[in-house]
Amino acid sequence: MTLEQQLIQKTYYQMFINEHENMHPIRVLGEVFQEEAHKDMPDLSNIRFAQGEVYFHHKDYETAIFKWENIANELEPWAKKNTADAYYELGMASTAEDIYTAIHTDDPILNAEVALKLFSLYIDRGKLDAAVSTIKRTVQQNPDYPNVTEIARTFFEDRGDWENAVELAVNEAKRTESLQWFDILLEYVEKGVTKGFAPSYFSHALTMLFYQNQKKFEQLVGALWNSCRHEDSYFTWVNEINHLLLNLDLERSDGWALLSKLHKEAYFDLINGKYFIKQLRDYVPDLLTNWLRLADKDHVVISSAAILSWNELFPASLSVSIVKEAENLISTIEIELNELQECLTLFDTIMDWAEAHDMGTNSRVKWMVEQLVDFETYRILVTGLTGSGKSTFVNNLFDEDLQDSPTSTMVMFKNADEQEITEITDFEITRLEEFADFQERMDRMRNALESIIEFKQPNGFLKDSGLAIMDTPGLKGSHHDVLEVLKNFHVADTILFVLDANTPFSEKERAALKQIQELAPDIPVHFLLSKMDTIANEHDAIRIYQEVKSTVHTMLPDAKIFAFSSQYDRQTQINELQEFIQSIKHTRNLEDKRLAKLLYYIRTMLSSFLQKRIDVENQLVEAVRWNEEMHLKLNGAINQMHDTVAHKAEMLARSYRSIKESMQEEIASAVPKMLQECSELIKEDSNFSRIHLELNDEMNHRLQEFLEEKMMPKYYRELQDWIGNCTEELEQSQEFLNELADSFNSMYGEERLTLSCDFKVLDDWRRDTDRMTNGFQLEKVNILLRRTPSQFLLKSAGKLFGALSQNKAMLHNKYKAFVENEDYTEVADDVGRQFFQPFELFEKSLERDVNMFFKGPLGVLNHSVEEASAEIQKNQELLDQMNTNPEMFRDPLTLFEVRLRQFEWMTVAGKGMQTIY
Structure with a gap:
C-alpha cells in the first residue's frame, strides 16, 4: 500500500506495528514514543500522527485532535485534514469547514480528499451551491482522481441538475474520448434535458465522435436533432449540423440511413408552407447538399430531385458540382416510386394549408381528385352543342326522363346500390334528398356552372361497363362558353361529342372541337351521331353516316362514331353501345394519365391560389371602401x-x-x-x-x-x-x-x-x-x-x-x-x-x-355604425398584414411549386409519365 493510500485511509500507524501485531497499537506507539523521546533530538511528529489515527479509529476524537494539533513536519497538512475529519465526526461541522478551507497544499491527492470531504460536508449542511462549486472545481483540477467524476455525475443526476450533468458529460467525453461518456450524453439527450444548450455546444464532441465511432456519431446526432425539432433552436441546430457535416469526410457508401431520413424529414418540414423563403435561404442549400452526400439508397433519387427542383426556382443557391451530381444520379438510378401516394400527399398538404389560411375548402377539387384515383371506373364525358340531342341520349341510356329539359349543370351518373344525389361546389358537398331538388338544379339559370351533380343509382349498363357518364350543359359555340362549360372535363378519360345528324359538323361544332383538342390533347374524342330517326330514309341515313365518318377520320384518324336513334329498339341499341364503349375504352397507362391530371389540378390550384390572393386583396380594399362609405351614410342617417x-x-x-x-x-x-x-x-x-x-x-x-x-x-x-x-x-x-x-x-x-x-x-x-x-x-x-x-x-x-x-x-x-x-x-x-x-x-x-x-x-x-367600424378595422388590418408581409402568402405557394417540380423530377427516375401544363 502506498503512503498516499495509508494517509487517505488513516492507516499510517501500521508502519510502526510490523512485528508487534499481537500488541495493541496504542501500547506499541506508546513504547515507540518513549523510546524516541529519550533521544537527544527526538522527532515525535510521525508518532503523534500515527497515535491520532488509532484514537480516531477508536472514536476518541478529542485525543486524536490533541495529537494532530502537535504535528510540525511534512505530515502537518494531512494532520489538519484529519483534525477537520474528527471535528466533523464530533458534529462540529462549522469548525471542520473552517479547517478544511484553511488547508493550502500543492499535493493534488490531499487537495482532492479535502475537496471531497468539503463536498460531503456541504451536502449535509444543505449548502448545495457550495457543494456544486466544490465538486466542479475538483473535477476540473483532478478529473482522473478515483471516482470523482462518477461522484459528480451521481450528485448532479440525483438533484436533477441537468445543466451541470450535461456539461460534465460533454467535457469528459471530449477529455477522455470514452464511448461511455458519449453513451451518458446520449441518454441525457434522449431524456430531453439538453434542450437548454446551444446546438454549437456539442459540435466539438460530435466531431471527435465522428472519427472515433460513426454509428455512435449518427445515433447521437439523431437524438440531438429530434430533441430540437419543436424548439426555438431548431433553425440554429439545422444550421450548426449543416456546417459540421460539410466539414466532415462523409461517404454515401458508409450507410447513413438515420441521418438520411432526418434530412428528408427536415427538408419536407421546412418547405411545407410554415416558413418564409427568406428564413430558408440560409439553411436549405446546405441541408440539401449534405443530404445528397449521405443519402442512402432509399433517398438518393428524392434528394437529387429536391436539389434540382430547388435549383430551378432558386438558381445559383447550390454549388454547380452538387447540381451536376444530382443530375447524374437521377438520370442513372431507377426506382420504384409510388407516384400516386406522393402526389396525393402533396395535394393533401396544399389543401390543409389552404383551409388553414381561409382559402376555402375546395370541395370540388377534392371530389375531382377522388374521381381520378378511382381506377375501377372509366369516365366518359358526353358533350355537344345545345339542341344536338344529348339529353335525349342520356335519358334513353337510363330508360327514364332524368332531364325533361336541357341541363344547366354538369352531372356525373354512376352505378350504386341505391339512389343518392349529391351537389358539389367549391365550398360544400350537399345531399339532395328529393328527385325534385335534382330537377330544380337542372333548370336553374344563375350560377349553374358553379357546381357538379353526382347522380348515383342502380344501372346495369354502367355497372357492366364499369362506366361513369358525365353530362355537360349544351355548348353554345363561343370560346368563353366552351371554356366555362368544360372547365372540369380533365376528370374524364374519353370525350363523346354528340353531333346532330341533320346538320353535322357545323362551324360552331368545329370550333368547339378545336378548342377541346387545344385544352386537352391527351383526352381521346369520339362521336355520337344523334337524331338518326329524323332522317327521311335509310339511304340518306347511311350516306350521312359515311360522310360524317369520312370527315371525322380526316380530323381525328383514331376517332370512332356511333349512330343513335331514340326510335331504335332500346335493348339492341344498348348492346351495340356497350360494344362501342368497349372499343373506345383506353385503359392502357390509365394510372399514368390520371396522375398527370392530378398534377394538372395541383398546378391549376396553385395558380388559382395566387389569383385568389390578388382577389382577396382587392376584396379587402373594396370592403374597406364600401364599409367607409356605409359608415359615412349611416352616420348621416343618424344625424x-x-x-x-x-x-x-x-x-x-x-x-x-x-x-x-x-x-x-x-x-x-x-x-x-x-x-x-x-x-x-x-x-x-x-x-x-x-x-x-x-x-x-x-x-x-x-x-x-x-x-x-x-x-x-x-x-x-x-x-x-x-x-x-x-x-x-x-x-x-x-x-x-x-x-x-x-x-x-x-x-x-x-x-x-x-x-x-x-x-x-x-x-x-x-x-x-x-x-x-x-x-x-x-x-x-x-x-x-x-x-x-x-x-x-x-x-x-x-x-x-x-x-x-x-x-x-x-x-x-x-x-x-x-x-x-x-x-x-x-x-x-x-x-x-x-x-x-x-x-x-x-x-x-x-x-x-x-x-x-x-x-x-x-x-x-x-349598431350598424359600430359593425362598419369593426369591419373597416379588421379588413384594414388584414390588408396591412398582406401588404407588409406579402411573403406570408406567396412563399408557401412557391415552396409547393418546389415540391411539385421535385415530384416531377422523381418521375424521371421512375416509370415516367406525361405532364399536363
Missing part, C-alpha cells in the same frame, strides 16, 4: 334622425302647448264672468252675515260643473285630435325610416336593417289621456273668504248690519256691486293650475317619449 327626433319632439310639444294655452285662455276668460254672474244670487232678503260663505260654495260648485262638464270633455277631444295628428306625423316618420331601411338593405344586399319605431308610445298617450280626463275634482277655491280689505269690511258690515232690515238694501247693493266688479284673475289662474296639474308630468315627458319612439331605429343604426 338626420337626431334632427328628426328633435324636430318632432319640438313640433308635437308645441302643438300640445298650443292646445293647453287655448284652454288656459278660455278658462281665464270664462271663470271671471262665471263668478261675476253669481251676483244674481244676492237678494235683499239674503242673510248677509253668511252670504259670503254661501256665495263661495256656489262659486266653487259652478266652477266644478264648468270644468268637469265642459272644459274636461273639450280637452279630451282636443287631446284625441292631437294624438291623431301625432300618429300621422310619427307614421310618416316610420314610412321614411322604412324607405331608409330599404335603401340600406339594398346596399347590403340582404334584409339586415329593420328600423321599427315604438308605437306603444301612442298607446301610452291614449291610456294616460283617458285616465287623466276621466273626471275632475276641483279643490275648493277660497274666492270670497280672503282677507282683502274690501272683503273684510264687507263681511264685517254684513255681520254687523245684516240683522237690521233698514240696512239690507244697502248691503244688497254693496255686495252685488262687489261680486260684479271683483278682480277674479288670481282665482282664474288658481283654477287653471288645478285643471292642468294632472297633465304636468305628461307634458314634461313628451320629449322623452318621442326619443323612446325613435330609440329602436337609432340603436339599430348605431
Whole structure:
C-alpha cells in the first residue's frame, strides 16, 4: 500500500506495528514514543500522527485532535485534514469547514480528499451551491482522481441538475474520448434535458465522435436533432449540423440511413408552407447538399430531385458540382416510386394549408381528385352543342326522363346500390334528398356552372361497363362558353361529342372541337351521331353516316362514331353501345394519365391560389371602401334622425302647448264672468252675515260643473285630435325610416336593417289621456273668504248690519256691486293650475317619449355604425398584414411549386409519365 493510500485511509500507524501485531497499537506507539523521546533530538511528529489515527479509529476524537494539533513536519497538512475529519465526526461541522478551507497544499491527492470531504460536508449542511462549486472545481483540477467524476455525475443526476450533468458529460467525453461518456450524453439527450444548450455546444464532441465511432456519431446526432425539432433552436441546430457535416469526410457508401431520413424529414418540414423563403435561404442549400452526400439508397433519387427542383426556382443557391451530381444520379438510378401516394400527399398538404389560411375548402377539387384515383371506373364525358340531342341520349341510356329539359349543370351518373344525389361546389358537398331538388338544379339559370351533380343509382349498363357518364350543359359555340362549360372535363378519360345528324359538323361544332383538342390533347374524342330517326330514309341515313365518318377520320384518324336513334329498339341499341364503349375504352397507362391530371389540378390550384390572393386583396380594399362609405351614410342617417327626433319632439310639444294655452285662455276668460254672474244670487232678503260663505260654495260648485262638464270633455277631444295628428306625423316618420331601411338593405344586399319605431308610445298617450280626463275634482277655491280689505269690511258690515232690515238694501247693493266688479284673475289662474296639474308630468315627458319612439331605429343604426367600424378595422388590418408581409402568402405557394417540380423530377427516375401544363 502506498503512503498516499495509508494517509487517505488513516492507516499510517501500521508502519510502526510490523512485528508487534499481537500488541495493541496504542501500547506499541506508546513504547515507540518513549523510546524516541529519550533521544537527544527526538522527532515525535510521525508518532503523534500515527497515535491520532488509532484514537480516531477508536472514536476518541478529542485525543486524536490533541495529537494532530502537535504535528510540525511534512505530515502537518494531512494532520489538519484529519483534525477537520474528527471535528466533523464530533458534529462540529462549522469548525471542520473552517479547517478544511484553511488547508493550502500543492499535493493534488490531499487537495482532492479535502475537496471531497468539503463536498460531503456541504451536502449535509444543505449548502448545495457550495457543494456544486466544490465538486466542479475538483473535477476540473483532478478529473482522473478515483471516482470523482462518477461522484459528480451521481450528485448532479440525483438533484436533477441537468445543466451541470450535461456539461460534465460533454467535457469528459471530449477529455477522455470514452464511448461511455458519449453513451451518458446520449441518454441525457434522449431524456430531453439538453434542450437548454446551444446546438454549437456539442459540435466539438460530435466531431471527435465522428472519427472515433460513426454509428455512435449518427445515433447521437439523431437524438440531438429530434430533441430540437419543436424548439426555438431548431433553425440554429439545422444550421450548426449543416456546417459540421460539410466539414466532415462523409461517404454515401458508409450507410447513413438515420441521418438520411432526418434530412428528408427536415427538408419536407421546412418547405411545407410554415416558413418564409427568406428564413430558408440560409439553411436549405446546405441541408440539401449534405443530404445528397449521405443519402442512402432509399433517398438518393428524392434528394437529387429536391436539389434540382430547388435549383430551378432558386438558381445559383447550390454549388454547380452538387447540381451536376444530382443530375447524374437521377438520370442513372431507377426506382420504384409510388407516384400516386406522393402526389396525393402533396395535394393533401396544399389543401390543409389552404383551409388553414381561409382559402376555402375546395370541395370540388377534392371530389375531382377522388374521381381520378378511382381506377375501377372509366369516365366518359358526353358533350355537344345545345339542341344536338344529348339529353335525349342520356335519358334513353337510363330508360327514364332524368332531364325533361336541357341541363344547366354538369352531372356525373354512376352505378350504386341505391339512389343518392349529391351537389358539389367549391365550398360544400350537399345531399339532395328529393328527385325534385335534382330537377330544380337542372333548370336553374344563375350560377349553374358553379357546381357538379353526382347522380348515383342502380344501372346495369354502367355497372357492366364499369362506366361513369358525365353530362355537360349544351355548348353554345363561343370560346368563353366552351371554356366555362368544360372547365372540369380533365376528370374524364374519353370525350363523346354528340353531333346532330341533320346538320353535322357545323362551324360552331368545329370550333368547339378545336378548342377541346387545344385544352386537352391527351383526352381521346369520339362521336355520337344523334337524331338518326329524323332522317327521311335509310339511304340518306347511311350516306350521312359515311360522310360524317369520312370527315371525322380526316380530323381525328383514331376517332370512332356511333349512330343513335331514340326510335331504335332500346335493348339492341344498348348492346351495340356497350360494344362501342368497349372499343373506345383506353385503359392502357390509365394510372399514368390520371396522375398527370392530378398534377394538372395541383398546378391549376396553385395558380388559382395566387389569383385568389390578388382577389382577396382587392376584396379587402373594396370592403374597406364600401364599409367607409356605409359608415359615412349611416352616420348621416343618424344625424338626420337626431334632427328628426328633435324636430318632432319640438313640433308635437308645441302643438300640445298650443292646445293647453287655448284652454288656459278660455278658462281665464270664462271663470271671471262665471263668478261675476253669481251676483244674481244676492237678494235683499239674503242673510248677509253668511252670504259670503254661501256665495263661495256656489262659486266653487259652478266652477266644478264648468270644468268637469265642459272644459274636461273639450280637452279630451282636443287631446284625441292631437294624438291623431301625432300618429300621422310619427307614421310618416316610420314610412321614411322604412324607405331608409330599404335603401340600406339594398346596399347590403340582404334584409339586415329593420328600423321599427315604438308605437306603444301612442298607446301610452291614449291610456294616460283617458285616465287623466276621466273626471275632475276641483279643490275648493277660497274666492270670497280672503282677507282683502274690501272683503273684510264687507263681511264685517254684513255681520254687523245684516240683522237690521233698514240696512239690507244697502248691503244688497254693496255686495252685488262687489261680486260684479271683483278682480277674479288670481282665482282664474288658481283654477287653471288645478285643471292642468294632472297633465304636468305628461307634458314634461313628451320629449322623452318621442326619443323612446325613435330609440329602436337609432340603436339599430348605431349598431350598424359600430359593425362598419369593426369591419373597416379588421379588413384594414388584414390588408396591412398582406401588404407588409406579402411573403406570408406567396412563399408557401412557391415552396409547393418546389415540391411539385421535385415530384416531377422523381418521375424521371421512375416509370415516367406525361405532364399536363
